[in-house]
Amino acid sequence: MPQSLARIKKDFTEGLSQISRFWGFPKGMGAIFAALYLSPTPLSLDEIVAETGLTKGAISTEIRALARMGLVHRSTKLGDRKDYYEAEADFYAAIKSILRERQNSEFDRAVGSVKVALATMDENWVDNEEWKFTYKRVQALQEFFDAIDSLAKAVIKLEGLGLSNVSKVLGVLK
Template identity: 45%
Template sequence: MSNELIDAREQFIQGMSRITHFWGFPKAMGAIYGAIYLSPEPVSLDELVDLVGVSKGSVSTNVRMLERLGMVHRQLQVGDRKDYYLAETDFWQVARNLLKEREQNEFGLALRTVGESLNLVASAEASGEDAELAAFYAARLQAMKGFFDSLDSLVAMLISLDELRLNALSRFFSPTKKS
């Protein structure tokens, strides 16, 4: 493999690490997905250790997470006891899986926290300056709750889109080619 292709692969793997870290996932998970994505053939855990430079335990843990998110798929090879992995290349499906995972875990918790805070403010027996502060808190928390409720509905809608609508959405967001 030429130095330029090696550099391109390394740069992509680093970029995927940054993206996954930004979204709250381990950097190694992004690096592993990047290495699998740019592999024309299924990749074993041992190969991923060499490509990404993290321990086999870390590779194994992160590959399981990627599998759970539907970002990679295990492929068995006849006569070989090792597991091999291929990347999911349907990015709309990956986005749906990630939204579903995040929506179920983090977003649900955030919604509950805002709601509980709003209930605490509503039950507070405040007078004087505290009454003004309680009204301020209530207004701010209600605005946040309204936004989160809208966002939750949007995410639920995206998660529930079927393939036909996803393809239409994909075409809508794809850059058009000028003649």
């Protein structure tokens, strides 16, 4: 017996919700994205309400986050007061967008604090073993963060290059 499309969509949505939660996002966010991603046409807020069962309020706030990450796009129709949303289907573009967004985040402020710790030590140098050990460790972590940063920047700069190609390149490195 053939499975209904509705069933497929439900399973798919379930999966995306779990993935969303796994990455620390609300699971409703995954559901919203799934609804948009599986829709051939852009959806209005109320249509998303119908699809996901969430309320307008929740969707309103969460879809703004999705838009900020570049995972969904907002559009309007002339003579129609509603907003319409559609999913970004190019995941590679989405990743780049997310990395860009992350650049000015809470994460970067925290990374900055490591840099500050290092600078503070530079200015107040004490010449004993414990001090030196601590300095080397903090420095190593800071270099690691720098590497992550330049890696993210490199990925952002890559043009029209799919993820699979990247992994192919890495595979050759040996």
